[in-house]
Amino acid sequence: MASIIIAPNKYIQGQGELANIGTYTKPLGEYAFVILSKSGYQRVGATVEASFQAAGCRVHFEYFNGECSKNEIQRLKTRFDELGCTVCVGIGGGKIHDTSKALAYYAHKPVVIVPTIAGTDAPCSALSVIYTDDGVFEEYLWLPANPNVVLVDTEVISKAPARLLVSGMGDALATYFEAKATADSNSSTCAGGKITNAALVLARACYDTLLADGLKAKLAVENHVCTKAVENIIEANTYLSGIGFESGGLAGAHAIHNGFTVAPATHNLYHGEKVAFGTLVQLVLQNADMEQIEEVLDFCCSVGLPTTLAQLGITEVKEEEIMAIAQAACAPGETIHNMPMEVTAEKVYAAILAADALGRLYQ
Numbered sequence: 001m002a003s004i005i006i007a008p009n010k011y012i013q014g015q016g017e018l019a020n021i022g023t024y025t026k027p028l029g030e031y032a033f034v035i036l037s038k039s040g041y042q043r044v045g046a047t048v049e050a051s052f053q054a055a056g057c058r059v060h061f062e063y064f065n066g067e068c069s070k071n072e073i074q075r076l077k078t079r080f081d082e083l084g085c086t087v088c089v090g091i092g093g094g095k096i097h098d099t100s101k102a103l104a105y106y107a108h109k110p111v112v113i114v115p116t117i118a119g120t121d122a123p124c125s126a127l128s129v130i131y132t133d134d135g136v137f138e139e140y141l142w143l144p145a146n147p148n149v150v151l152v153d154t155e156v157i158s159k160a161p162a163r164l165l166v167s168g169m170g171d172a173l174a175t176y177f178e179a180k181a182t183a184d185s186n187s188s189t190c191a192g193g194k195i196t197n198a199a200l201v202l203a204r205a206c207y208d209t210l211l212a213d214g215l216k217a218k219l220a221v222e223n224h225v226c227t228k229a230v231e232n233i234i235e236a237n238t239y240l241s242g243i244g245f246e247s248g249g250l251a252g253a254h255a256i257h258n259g260f261t262v263a264p265a266t267h268n269l270y271h272g273e274k275v276a277f278g279t280l281v282q283l284v285l286q287n288a289d290m291e292q293i294e295e296v297l298d299f300c301c302s303v304g305l306p307t308t309l310a311q312l313g314i315t316e317v318k319e320e321e322i323m324a325i326a327q328a329a330c331a332p333g334e335t336i337h338n339m340p341m342e343v344t345a346e347k348v349y350a351a352i353l354a355a356d357a358l359g360r361l362y363q
């Protein structure tokens with residue numbers, strides 16, 4: 001099987017770059033259909049409108065209904081077609097990105113993705129997660145191409161709550177360990193092939209950036225400023241982790257995250273917060289050396305990512321509940337089977353409790 005790496009055509013990151021969105025979008029189409037929330041419009045609408053005007057492009061703003069569902073995608077596509085728009089732009093968080101990517105795919109038009117938070121590594125990927133109108137997971141829509149442009153204004157992102165940036169670090173923390181496991185087991189990645197050396201190097205750069213700049217970035221954002229460390233973490237969370245997970249592969253950490261979604265107590269946590277604990281469980285599962293585990297624990301404690309079940313919301317440990325999580329993590333087709341050893345629900349159950357004990361020891 002071939003090795004494959006995929007990525008957005010262009011990734012642009014810098015302070016105040018949203019003011020140039022018209023210039024970056026114009027080569028793709030001169031009538032932009034911009035999907036965003038009402039609050040997003042209040043924050044950045046004027047900047048975006050002025051930029052398209054200055055570039056000599058037409059722009060239509062359309063409010064997002066709140067769910068990336070088939071009905072919402074169809075509603076937006078009808079509007080897009082009626083207006084005769086030529087390029088789709090999604091400004092906001094993950095669901096707006098996924099909706100914009102899906103709309104552009106069905107309309108056979110290019111798409112520009114503008115994240116306003118750095119909370120996950122989804123913006124760069126060729127994937128939309130589709131939900132029902134009620135918000136229940138329905139299916140993955142694997143797209144034939146990554147976004148044409150991903151435009152990241154670090155000024156905008158550094159004004160978002162620090163917890164979102166930290167959650168993005170939790171998602172990014174898993175990237176290297178999952179890519180390494182995928183490489184060691186010679187499994188396939190979301191890009192539809194084996195891992196490239198390039199993807200593994202980007203995944204490693206992601207991890208090294210977190211260790212070097214994570215705490216500095218968190219403190220800066222808590223004080224509402226954008227420093228070089230913040231810029232580095234935004235790139236790690238969005239680009240390095242985005243390419244790293246998609247072309248590097250997923251393994252234990254994300255499967256364990258998915259397992260935790262069966263536990264109602266963890267529902268108030270963000271994706272990346274659960275993935276961080278999933279990373280710790282994966283390291284226990286593969287019996288990583290103590291130095292490696294301590295490095296990850298230190299990092300999590302320094303930025304405030306959960307390292308214990310209690311921090312995930314599970315204050316009372318019940319055997320059947322943890323077993324249900326472990327079984328969900330080991331469901332057929334789950335990425336945990338990309339680990340380079342045989343994994344069973346019993347092994348995951350043991351690793352969850354052992355990881356929790358390590359986390360408590362380091363509090």
Ligand SMILES: [Zn+2]
Binds near residue numbers: 120121171254271275
């Ligand atoms: Zn993730």
